[in-house]
Amino acid sequence: MNRRHFLQHTAALSALPLIPRARRSPEASVPLRVNGDRLNGWLSAFDAIGRTPGGINRTAYSEADLAGRAFTLDLFRQSGLTPRIDAAGNIYARVDGRDASLPPILIGSHVDSVTNGGNFDGPVGTFGAIEVARTLRERNVRLRHSVDVVCFQNEEGGTIGSKLAIGALTDAELNGVARSGKTIREGIGLTGGDVSKLAQAVKRRGDIACYMELHIEQGGLLDKAGLQIGVVEGIVGLRWIEVTITGMSNHAGATPMDQRQDAMLAAAKFTVVVNDAIRAEPGRQVATVGRASVTPNTTNVIAGEVVLTVDLRDLDETKLVRFQAAFEQLGRQIGTASGTRFTFRNLVDSLPALADPRVMGWIDGSAKALALSSQRMPSGAGHDAQEVARIAPMGMIFIPSVGGISHSPREFSRAVDIANGANVLLNAVVAADMQ
Amino acid sequence: MNRRHFLQHTAALSALPLIPRARRSPEASVPLRVNGDRLNGWLSAFDAIGRTPGGINRTAYSEADLAGRAFTLDLFRQSGLTPRIDAAGNIYARVDGRDASLPPILIGSHVDSVTNGGNFDGPVGTFGAIEVARTLRERNVRLRHSVDVVCFQNEEGGTIGSKLAIGALTDAELNGVARSGKTIREGIGLTGGDVSKLAQAVKRRGDIACYMELHIEQGGLLDKAGLQIGVVEGIVGLRWIEVTITGMSNHAGATPMDQRQDAMLAAAKFTVVVNDAIRAEPGRQVATVGRASVTPNTTNVIAGEVVLTVDLRDLDETKLVRFQAAFEQLGRQIGTASGTRFTFRNLVDSLPALADPRVMGWIDGSAKALALSSQRMPSGAGHDAQEVARIAPMGMIFIPSVGGISHSPREFSRAVDIANGANVLLNAVVAADMQ
Numbered sequence: 001m002n003r004r005h006f007l008q009h010t011a012a013l014s015a016l017p018l019i020p021r022a023r024r025s026p027e028a029s030v031p032l033r034v035n036g037d038r039l040n041g042w043l044s045a046f047d048a049i050g051r052t053p054g055g056i057n058r059t060a061y062s063e064a065d066l067a068g069r070a071f072t073l074d075l076f077r078q079s080g081l082t083p084r085i086d087a088a089g090n091i092y093a094r095v096d097g098r099d100a101s102l103p104p105i106l107i108g109s110h111v112d113s114v115t116n117g118g119n120f121d122g123p124v125g126t127f128g129a130i131e132v133a134r135t136l137r138e139r140n141v142r143l144r145h146s147v148d149v150v151c152f153q154n155e156e157g158g159t160i161g162s163k164l165a166i167g168a169l170t171d172a173e174l175n176g177v178a179r180s181g182k183t184i185r186e187g188i189g190l191t192g193g194d195v196s197k198l199a200q201a202v203k204r205r206g207d208i209a210c211y212m213e214l215h216i217e218q219g220g221l222l223d224k225a226g227l228q229i230g231v232v233e234g235i236v237g238l239r240w241i242e243v244t245i246t247g248m249s250n251h252a253g254a255t256p257m258d259q260r261q262d263a264m265l266a267a268a269k270f271t272v273v274v275n276d277a278i279r280a281e282p283g284r285q286v287a288t289v290g291r292a293s294v295t296p297n298t299t300n301v302i303a304g305e306v307v308l309t310v311d312l313r314d315l316d317e318t319k320l321v322r323f324q325a326a327f328e329q330l331g332r333q334i335g336t337a338s339g340t341r342f343t344f345r346n347l348v349d350s351l352p353a354l355a356d357p358r359v360m361g362w363i364d365g366s367a368k369a370l371a372l373s374s375q376r377m378p379s380g381a382g383h384d385a386q387e388v389a390r391i392a393p394m395g396m397i398f399i400p401s402v403g404g405i406s407h408s409p410r411e412f413s414r415a416v417d418i419a420n421g422a423n424v425l426l427n428a429v430v431a432a433d434m435q
Numbered sequence: 436m437n438r439r440h441f442l443q444h445t446a447a448l449s450a451l452p453l454i455p456r457a458r459r460s461p462e463a464s465v466p467l468r469v470n471g472d473r474l475n476g477w478l479s480a481f482d483a484i485g486r487t488p489g490g491i492n493r494t495a496y497s498e499a500d501l502a503g504r505a506f507t508l509d510l511f512r513q514s515g516l517t518p519r520i521d522a523a524g525n526i527y528a529r530v531d532g533r534d535a536s537l538p539p540i541l542i543g544s545h546v547d548s549v550t551n552g553g554n555f556d557g558p559v560g561t562f563g564a565i566e567v568a569r570t571l572r573e574r575n576v577r578l579r580h581s582v583d584v585v586c587f588q589n590e591e592g593g594t595i596g597s598k599l600a601i602g603a604l605t606d607a608e609l610n611g612v613a614r615s616g617k618t619i620r621e622g623i624g625l626t627g628g629d630v631s632k633l634a635q636a637v638k639r640r641g642d643i644a645c646y647m648e649l650h651i652e653q654g655g656l657l658d659k660a661g662l663q664i665g666v667v668e669g670i671v672g673l674r675w676i677e678v679t680i681t682g683m684s685n686h687a688g689a690t691p692m693d694q695r696q697d698a699m700l701a702a703a704k705f706t707v708v709v710n711d712a713i714r715a716e717p718g719r720q721v722a723t724v725g726r727a728s729v730t731p732n733t734t735n736v737i738a739g740e741v742v743l744t745v746d747l748r749d750l751d752e753t754k755l756v757r758f759q760a761a762f763e764q765l766g767r768q769i770g771t772a773s774g775t776r777f778t779f780r781n782l783v784d785s786l787p788a789l790a791d792p793r794v795m796g797w798i799d800g801s802a803k804a805l806a807l808s809s810q811r812m813p814s815g816a817g818h819d820a821q822e823v824a825r826i827a828p829m830g831m832i833f834i835p836s837v838g839g840i841s842h843s844p845r846e847f848s849r850a851v852d853i854a855n856g857a858n859v860l861l862n863a864v865v866a867a868d869m870q
Contacts, residue, residue, distance in 0.1 A: 054730075054731075114731065114733055114735070114736055115731040115732075115733050115736075116684065116730070116731045116739075117736075121686075156735075179733070217689060218686040218688070218689035218690075219686065219689030219690055219691065219694075220690070220691070220694055221691075236688060238688065240734050240735075248840065248843065248845070249551065249842060249843040250839070250840055250841060250842060250843055251653040251654065251815070251816055251841040251842045252721065252723035252725055252746040252748075252842075253653070253671060253673065253721060253746070253748045253814075253815035253816040253817060254652060254653035254654030254814070254815040254816040254836075254839070254841060255653075255654055255655070255721070255815070255839060255841075256654065256655070256656075256719065256721065256815075257710075257713060257714050257721055257722075258714075259654075259655050259839055262710075262723070264706060264723075264724050264725065264727065265706060265707070265710050265724070267703070268702070268703035268704075268705075268706035268707050268724070269703075269707055270703075271699060271700060271703035272700070272703050272704055272707060275692075275697075275700050278692060279692050279693075284691065286687065286688060286690070286691065286692055287692075288687035288697070288699075288735075288737055289699050289700070289703070290687055290699060290729075290732070290733055290734050290735060290736050290737060290738055291729065291732050291733060291734050292699065292727060292729050292732070293732075294725075294726065294727050295489075295551070296489075296549070296550045296551045297725070297726050297727070297728075298549055298550055298614075298725055298726060298842075299675050299725050299726050299744040299746050299782070300549070300591075300675075300723075300725060300746050300817075300842070301549055301550075301725050301842045301843075302723055302725060302842075303725055304551075304843065309734040311687040311688070311734050311735050313687075313688045347734070379688075379689070380686070380688040380689040380690070380691075381686055381688040381689040382688060382735075401689075404685070404689070404690060404694060405683070405685055406685060406686040406689060406690075407684060407685060407686040407687070407733075407735070407736040407737075408683065408684040408685055408686075408736075408739065410683070
C-alpha cells in the first residue's frame with residue numbers, strides 16, 4: 001500500500017463503523033493482522049531470561065529484570081522504534097500520528113515477574129504492543145493519533161511504574177522494599193530513571209486518548225468456556241492485609257497442650273476461617289493467605305509470632321470493606337480463645353477500576369471483525385491498567401491461560417491465542433483512532 | 436573441717452541413712468550446701484553472652500556459643516578444675532575420688548541455646564555441676580568416686596554432644612547443618628574437637644557410675660503446683676516429622692476459590708487437625724507445628740508448597756506410633772479433598788528414656804534432707820540425659836520455670852530455686868557415692 005492508498009484507507013476508516021468497513025475498503029486489509037510468528041518468537045527467546053529451576057524470576061530490579069528490560073529495549077529498536085526511559089523508569093516509544101494536537105493512544109504492559117512465575121504475565125502485552133506498533137509502521141498505517149507503547153516497571157510489586165506514571169506513589173512508598181531486596185527508590189535508579197525528576201514522568205487527564213492493555217487472563221474462565229478473547233469490564237479492588245499474630249514462644253515438649261499461646265495454631269485457624277468466610281457467600285470474591293513468616297520457626301519451639309497476609313479482591317468496594325471487617329472479627333475471636341493477639345495493617349488498598357464502555361466497544365468490535373469468540377468479564381488480577389484508568393479511558397484484552405494457571409512456572413498461553421490478542425489490540429487501536 | 440574430721444564424716448555418711456545423719460554427725464554440715472550466690476552470679480554474668488533484642492542466641496557453633504564455652508572453661512579454671520575438651524567437643528573436668536577403680540559419677544548439662552531462647556536452659560545445670568564440684572573441693576569432701584563435670588556441645592540441635600559421647604551419631608549425621616549454618620562436622624572442629632578421633636570420645640556401659648543432670652523444668656507443672664523440685668521419671672520419646680504439602684501455585688486474584696490447590700490452606704487445616712487429634716485423647720502427649728516454610732511465600736500467589744514440622748512427644752512409644760499414623764491419615768484426607776499431596780519424613784526419632792529407680796531415690800532423699808518439696812514427673816523436653824541413659828543409670832533434677840516459659844526470652848528461674856537444685860544435686864552425688 002503506497003502513501004496515497006494509505007491516506008484513502010484511513011480516511012475511509014475514520015468515516016465508517018468497523019465491521020462494514022472491510023467490505024467497503026476492499027483495497028485495505030481490514031481487519032489488519034500482526035506477525036504472530038514474530039511475536040511468539042520474541043516470547044520464546046525471552047523465556048531464557050530469569051528462568052530458574054523454580055520458574056521465571058524477573059522480580060523487579062533484580063539482575064534478571066534488568067536483563068529483561070535490556071531485551072525489551074532491543075525489541076523496540078529492532079522494530080524501528082526509539083525507546084526512551086522516563087524519570088520513573090518506565091519505557092516509552094512512539095509511532096507518530098498525523099495530528100500532533102491529539103493525545104496519544106497508549107498501549108503496553110510490563111515485563112517483570114513474580115517469584116517463581118511464568119513467561120507470559122506481562123511480556124505478552126508488552127511485546128504484543130511493540131508488535132502492533134511495528135505492524136503499523138511496516139504497513140505504513142499512519143493514524144491520526146500517535147501510538148505510544150509503554151513498558152511499565154515493577155508491576156508485580158504493586159503497579160509501581162504505572163502509579164508513578166499517574167503521580168500516585170507517595171514519597172514514603174519509594175522506600176518500600178521490592179522482592180529483589182532493592183527499594184523502589186533504588187530500583188528507579190537501576191532502571192535508568194531519576195528519582196529527583198519524578199514529576200516529569202507524571203501524565204494527567206487529557207494527556208492520553210485511551211489506554212489498552214493485552215494480557216493473559218490468569219484465571220480459567222476463557223479456557224474452560226473455550227472462548228478466545230476476554231473483554232475486561234473492570235479490575236477488581238484489592239486489599240493486602242498484613243495480620244500479626246502474637247502468642248508466646250515456649251518449649252514444644254514441656255508445655256502442656258492446655259497451657260499454650262501458640263501463634264502458629266492461631267494463624268492456621270485464621271487461615272481456615274478466612275477461606276470458609278469468603279466461600280460462604282455467592283459471588284466472585286477471593287481471599288488468599290499466600291505469605292506467612294513464623295518466629296522463631298523452630299521445630300521444637302511453639303511459635304511466638306506469625307505474620308501473614310490476606311489478599312482480598314472483588315469488583316465491589318463495599319464487599320471488600322465488609323469482608324475485611326469480618327476477617328478482623330474472626331481473628332479477634334480466635335485471639336481471645338487462644339491467648340494470642342491479632343493486629344491488622346493494610347499494606348495495599350486499591351479501588352476497583354472500571355473499563356471505559358467505548359473502549360470495551362472497540363475491543364468487542366475488533367474481536368468480531370476478526371471472527372474471534374469473546375465475552376465480557378472482570379479481571380481478578382491487578383494490572384497497570386487500573387492505575388492509568390484514573391486519568392484516561394481504559395480497556396483490557398484477555399487471552400486464555402491454559403488451565404487457568406498463572407504466577408506459576410506452569411503458566412502457559414498458546415501461540416495462536418497470543419497472536420489473536422495482538423490482532424484484537426491492533427484493530428482496537430485503529431478503531432480508537434477513528435473517534 | 437580438717438582431714439581427720441572429714442574422714443570421720445564420710446565414714447558416717449557411708450554407714451547411715453541420709454536424713455538422721457545430720458543429727459548424728461553434728462560436726463558435719465549435712466546436708467551439704469553450695470554457694471548459691473556465687474552460682475547465680477555466674478548465671479547473671481553469662482546473660483550478656485549471645486543476648487540480642489530477640490533473646491539469647493547461643494545456637495551451637497555460633498560465635499556466641501563459642502564465647503559461652505570460653506566463659507564456661509574460665510569457670511572451671513576459677514573453680515580449681517582442669518577442663519579438657521575431648522574429640523567430640525564436649526568439655527570435661529574431674530574431681531578425683533579416693534578409689535581410682537570406681538567409674539566416675541557424671542554431672543553436667545549444656546550451654547548452647549535455641550534461637551531467641553533464654554539464659555537458664557542448660558547453663559543452670561552446667562554451672563550447677565561446676566558449683567557442686569567446687570563445693571566438694573572447697574569443703575575437702577573427697578568422695579570414693581571421682582566426680583566428672585561435663586558440658587555437652589550442641590544439645591539444642593538434637594543432643595549432638597551426648598550422642599557423640601555414647602557413639603550414637605552416624606557419619607551422615609555429622610553433615611547435618613546446625614542453626615548457625617555450620618555443619619556438625621565443622622562445629623566439632625570449632626569447639627576444639629577432632630572429627631578424626633571421635634571414637635576416643637565414646638563412653639561405654641560401665642564407664643560411668645551414674646549420670647545426674649540439673650535442669651529447669653521448661654514446663655509449668657512445678658510452678659503451678661508451688662513445688663521446689665521435680666524428680667524426673669523419664670524423658671519422653673520424640674518424633675520430628677517433616678510434612679511436605681504440594682499444591683499448585685497460581686494467581687491469587689484470578690483463580691476462583693473453587694479451582695485452587697492451595698498448599699497454605701491445606702497446611703493450615705492439617706495444623707488444626709493435628710492439634711485437635713492430640714487433644715482429643717486424655718494424657719500428657721504433645722504435638723506442635725513450630726516451623727513452616729512456604730513457597731513462593733508471596734502475598735498475591737496461592738502457595739504451591741508448604742513444608743512444616745510436627746514435634747510429637749510422649750513417654751509411651753506405642754502412642755507415638757499411633758499418633759504419627761493418625762496424622763498421616765488426616766493429612767492424606769486433607770490432600771484428597773483439596774487437590775494437594777502430603778508426604779511425610781521422620782527427621783528425628785528418639786525413644787523414651789527412663790530414669791534409674793535408684794538414682795531417683797537419691798534425688799528424692801536429697802530433696803527431703805534439704806526439706807524441699809518435690810514430685811516425680813516426666814520430662815517433656817529432650818535432654819542429654821536421654822542419651823547417657825543408654826549406657827548408665829540416669830536421673831534428672833528439675834527446678835521451676837516461672838510461668839512454665841522456656842525456649843523464649845521470657846524464660847526465668849528464681850535464684851533460690853537454682854540454689855535449691857544445685858544443693859539437691861550435691862547431696863544426691865554424695866548419696867550416689869555411698870552405693
